[in-house]
Amino acid sequence: MVTVELERVRKSYGKFVAVDDLSFSISAGQIFGLLGPNGAGKTSSIRMMIGIITPDAGAVRLFGEPFARRHLHQVGYLPEERGLYRKITVRENLVLLGQLSGLTARDAIARARKWAERLDIAQWVDKRVEEMSKGMQQKVQFIAALLHEPQLIIMDEPFSGLDPINANVLKDVILELKEQGRTILFSTHRMDQVEKLCDAICLVNRGRAVLQGALREVKASYGSRFVQIAYEGDGRFLSRCALVESSNNYGNYAEVKLRPGADSQALLQAAMCGAKISRFEVMEPSLEQIFIDRVEKASA
Amino acid sequence: MHSSALRNTWIICKHECFKRVRTRSFLITTFLMPGFLAFVIGIPAVVGAHANHDNQRIVLACAREDLAALIRDGLIDSATNSYHVTIDNDVSPAEHQRLESELDDGRIDGVIWIDADSIEKGRATYERRTARDFIWQQLVRNSVSGGFNRMRMAQSGLSPTQIKDMLRGADVDIRISGVKPGDASRDAAAIITVLLLATVLFITLLSYGVMIMRSVLDEKASRVIEVLLCSATPDELMAGKILGVGAVGLLQVVTWGTMGLAIAAPRSTLPMAGHVVPLSLMIYFGIFYLLGYLLYSAMFAAVGAAFNSTDEAQHWNFVIISPLICACTLITPVAAAPNSTLAVIASLVPFCSPVLMYTRLAVESPPAWQIVLCFAILIGTIYVVQRIATRIYRIGILMYGKRPSVREMFKWLSYA
Numbered sequence: 001m002v003t004v005e006l007e008r009v010r011k012s013y014g015k016f017v018a019v020d021d022l023s024f025s026i027s028a029g030q031i032f033g034l035l036g037p038n039g040a041g042k043t044s045s046i047r048m049m050i051g052i053i054t055p056d057a058g059a060v061r062l063f064g065e066p067f068a069r070r071h072l073h074q075v076g077y078l079p080e081e082r083g084l085y086r087k088i089t090v091r092e093n094l095v096l097l098g099q100l101s102g103l104t105a106r107d108a109i110a111r112a113r114k115w116a117e118r119l120d121i122a123q124w125v126d127k128r129v130e131e132m133s134k135g136m137q138q139k140v141q142f143i144a145a146l147l148h149e150p151q152l153i154i155m156d157e158p159f160s161g162l163d164p165i166n167a168n169v170l171k172d173v174i175l176e177l178k179e180q181g182r183t184i185l186f187s188t189h190r191m192d193q194v195e196k197l198c199d200a201i202c203l204v205n206r207g208r209a210v211l212q213g214a215l216r217e218v219k220a221s222y223g224s225r226f227v228q229i230a231y232e233g234d235g236r237f238l239s240r241c242a243l244v245e246s247s248n249n250y251g252n253y254a255e256v257k258l259r260p261g262a263d264s265q266a267l268l269q270a271a272m273c274g275a276k277i278s279r280f281e282v283m284e285p286s287l288e289q290i291f292i293d294r295v296e297k298a299s300a
Numbered sequence: 301m302h303s304s305a306l307r308n309t310w311i312i313c314k315h316e317c318f319k320r321v322r323t324r325s326f327l328i329t330t331f332l333m334p335g336f337l338a339f340v341i342g343i344p345a346v347v348g349a350h351a352n353h354d355n356q357r358i359v360l361a362c363a364r365e366d367l368a369a370l371i372r373d374g375l376i377d378s379a380t381n382s383y384h385v386t387i388d389n390d391v392s393p394a395e396h397q398r399l400e401s402e403l404d405d406g407r408i409d410g411v412i413w414i415d416a417d418s419i420e421k422g423r424a425t426y427e428r429r430t431a432r433d434f435i436w437q438q439l440v441r442n443s444v445s446g447g448f449n450r451m452r453m454a455q456s457g458l459s460p461t462q463i464k465d466m467l468r469g470a471d472v473d474i475r476i477s478g479v480k481p482g483d484a485s486r487d488a489a490a491i492i493t494v495l496l497l498a499t500v501l502f503i504t505l506l507s508y509g510v511m512i513m514r515s516v517l518d519e520k521a522s523r524v525i526e527v528l529l530c531s532a533t534p535d536e537l538m539a540g541k542i543l544g545v546g547a548v549g550l551l552q553v554v555t556w557g558t559m560g561l562a563i564a565a566p567r568s569t570l571p572m573a574g575h576v577v578p579l580s581l582m583i584y585f586g587i588f589y590l591l592g593y594l595l596y597s598a599m600f601a602a603v604g605a606a607f608n609s610t611d612e613a614q615h616w617n618f619v620i621i622s623p624l625i626c627a628c629t630l631i632t633p634v635a636a637a638p639n640s641t642l643a644v645i646a647s648l649v650p651f652c653s654p655v656l657m658y659t660r661l662a663v664e665s666p667p668a669w670q671i672v673l674c675f676a677i678l679i680g681t682i683y684v685v686q687r688i689a690t691r692i693y694r695i696g697i698l699m700y701g702k703r704p705s706v707r708e709m710f711k712w713l714s715y716a
Contacts, residue, residue: 014711052529052698069304072531083527085519088319099311100531144527 001028002064003152003183004049009058011044011207018044019055020207026185026200028151031178033194033215034187035287036204037295042187043080045204046154049185050077062152073102076145080156080187082137083144086130090121090140093129094147101148108147115143119169134161142170146177153177156187171197191288203291205298211290219284226285227256227264233275241270248289255289308532312540313547316515320548330552334559356436357407359399361388362414367451371412374443391415403429412440422448495635497585498659500553502628505592505654506621508549509600512541513613516604516697525697534694542597549593550586557582584661591675592654595682596620602689605696606712612703623651631659638664648674650681688713 004026011019019041026032036042047053048060051067062071084093091112098108116122119139124132129140138161145153158174159167174184174197188194194201195215202212211218225245230253238247238254243262248255258264264282271277285293320326358375362368368387375385388395391413399411406429413425424444426437446467453463519525528537599620607613630652634643638660647656648670657674660666695712696704704712 047698050530052526069533075530077527077530079523079526081523083523083525085319085524086522092315092319096311096315097527097531100308100528141527 002026003028003030003062004032004185005059005061006045006049007059007061009045009048009055009060011041011048011053011055017207019048021058022204022207022209023058024202024209024212026183028183029178029181030199031174031184031186031197033198033201034185034204035189035191035194035201035291040204041207042204043156044207046077046156046185046187049154050075073148074151076101076148076150076153078141078145078153078155078158080160082129082134082141084129084137084140087128089126089128090116090132091125093140094144097144098147101150103148111147112143115146118173119143135163135166138162139166139170142173146173150182152183152185154185154187157189158186159188159190159193191286191291195287201287203294205295208298210294210298215287218290219287222285222290224264224282224284225258225260225262226283226289227258227267228279228281228283229254229256229271229277230279231271231275231277235275237270237274241267243267243270255286257285257289257293305533305536308536309540309543312528312532312537313544316541316544317547320511320545321551326548326552330555331559334556356383356409358383358385358410358412359388359402359408360385360412360414361391361395361399362412363389363391363416363419364414364451365389366454367414367419367447370450371414371443371447374446375439400427403427410436410440412444414444495631495659495662497581498631498635498655498662499628500556501585501589501592501658502624502631502655504549504553504589505596506624508545508593509596509620510617512545512597513600513604513617514610515541515545516601516693517607517610517613520605520608520697520700529697534697535690538598538601538690538693542594542601546590546593546597550589553589581662584658588654588658591678591682595650595654595678595685596624598682598686598689602692602696605693606699606704606709607696608700608703623649624655627652627655630656634659635663638666644670648677650678653678 002025006025007023009019009022010017022041022045034042034045044053048055049062049067050072051069060067062068063074065071085096091109094112095105095108098112099105103111113122113125116125119142121132121136121139124136124140129137132140138158142158145155158170162170171193177184186194186198198215200212200214201218203210213221232252235249235251235254238244238249238256243258243266244256245259245262246257256267258267268277268280271280360368360372360375362371365387368389372385372387375383388399396413399408399413402408403411410426410428413427418424426440426444428437449467450463453466454460458466519528525537532540600617603613603616603620607616610617627646630642630646634640634646634656637643643656643660644666646652647660647666649656653674657666657671661671691713692709696709
């Protein structure tokens with residue numbers, strides 16, 4: 001079953017086209033990454049999915065039906081920036097947002113307490129939001145998005161402001177939600193997390209989809225033209241070698257993209273002429289490499 | 301309205317209301333502000349009343365002792381404060397010069413000069429160091445004139461009893477048709493109370509409108525609005541906010557009113573304060589507060605949504621409050637001439653009518669057609685303003701960055 005479907009959606013603000021003929025779909029139970037540089041149209045796409053704005057053209061479908069506000073009780077939204085009232089307590093924030101999502105105040109309090117214990121912020125429930133650190137506020141925001149047990153969870157930069165330990169806790173929760181069959185949409189720049197968590201991606205640039213599909217397939221389609229080299233000595237072989245299409249050199253470590261048809265063994269020989277090679281690995285491209293490659297191509 | 305829309309509006313309304321009622325600032329403004337205002341207004345009045353007159357040293361230089369005594373008695377009888385009137389029978393030019401120099405040096409505060417020529421012509425001179433005490437000047441005028449009258453009557457052979465009898469005059473009992481006769485101080489209290497209520501109307505409309513604007517700006521800046529919009533529509537959010545903040549305002553006004561009645565009641569021999577402010581006026585107050593609030597709050601909400609900070613919204617803020625300030629400055633002229641053309645027109649202008657029609661109703665009963673027309677125009681304007689404001693709000697709350705121009709805001713009206 002398809003949880004979210006955008007079909008040839010378009011949204012413009014005056015002359016500026018924020019989303020242009022964008023189509024993608026997210027299957028139930030999937031973790032989906034919506035990626036793109038700043039101003040690519042990610043936020044506008046999300047806003048159309050949750051009915052904050054309406055598309056100028058095209059269709060948005062949730063849970064297999066044309067968008068209707070009643071679907072929103074099945075959607076949890078975690079915005080990029082903290083969307084909480086700073087002057088009131090965590091409990092008051094969660095009760096308000098829970099009630100607006102269809103819960104009773106009593107249910108909202110009970111669920112909030114449970115989640116607060118799980119995320120280790122139980123002692124902060126009666127404190128005002130402004131007294132909390134950014135990371136803790138992010139946890140509260142996370143709880144607010146999950147309080148009403150939505151089937152679709154939309155998260156804009158969910159790990160921002162979190163230290164590695166708390167990011168790991170949240171990652172575990174997300175995987176748990178996936179196991180429960182919930183659908184999760186990430187909008188992020190953190191490619192490492194997308195790569196570890198997502199089943200499918202859609203890369204948007206200037207309002208258009210430039211790459212999409214299951215993550216495995218996307219990476220496989222790029223072939224094995226990427227090489228990681230750890231070396232000591234002269235790294236000028238990277239700029240001299242005709243086999244190299246592009247490279248990202250860190251001084252004693254480099255990520256190299258070979259030209260189509262180039263032989264990786266020939267690159268190894270060229271590298272060994274001027275430098276001592278401690279590691280040479282032919283691999284699938286990282287999502288970050290794909291992201292940079294596609295955005296640069298699309299912008300060229 | 302759909303039941304979920306009503307539910308969301310009610311949830312937002314409750315949240316907005318309780319969030320404010322529990323704050324320290326609400327408790328302070330509700331319970332301490334009236335006392336503070338009374339202090340701020342009352343203390344200068346009391347101090348001024350005493351400071352202006354205390355230890356006023358007046359020299360009454362008069363060629364006739366009997367006239368001087370009559371004038372001094374008049375002055376002392378008329379003045380409620382302590383004046384020191386010294387009679388000086390020397391009316392020579394040298395004495396005049398000496399008194400003028402004492403006046404210049406500040407050793408005395410005023411000189412009433414009545415020499416033989418003045419007595420003959422019936423003309424006196426009153427010289428003061430400053431011109432600020434105009435009430436005292438009127439007292440001097442009345443006392444000197446009264447003294448001359450008494451002196452002339454005595455000269456024509458009338459006895460002091462006859463003179464007193466002739467100058468007894470008559471009390472004028474002023475009554476307002478349709479109002480039970482009360483004593484003058486009560487009627488004055490009634491007028492002051494309704495004018496005070498008109499001012500309260502102005503202050504509450506302004507302060508709660510600005511409160512809404514700040515609240516919307518805050519939600520926009522903190523991005524709470526994005527989360528709220530995932531569960532509620534902009535219309536529900538705006539309606540809930542306006543109703544919630546309006547309820548806080550109403551609660552505050554009712555609390556002030558109850559406190560006022562509780563303070564006034566023990567001093568009143570009549571049942572409650574119905575005599576001071578008739579029940580009908582209290583009902584009108586409630587109606588005009590609600591209508592005025594619905595009109596202004598929608599505009600403030602739209603401005604809050606359209607801009608990114610209070611500084612940016614400042615210009616439009618001023619545009620909105622201008623008619624309210626205008627209405628406030630017209631309270632006194634409208635109360636003085638409630639049926640003048642200015643009063644009739646101004647009280648029909650919807651942005652002024654909550655304050656000015658209420659003022660007219662308080663001091664006189666305007667024709668029924670004017671009241672009906674006022675309500676019709678006001679309600680029609682509220683409908684139009686609410687529709688425009690909702691459209692600006694819908695778009696504005698999601699617009700960040702550059703301050704929108706008027707043209708852009710007009711464009712927004714066509715988006716929704």
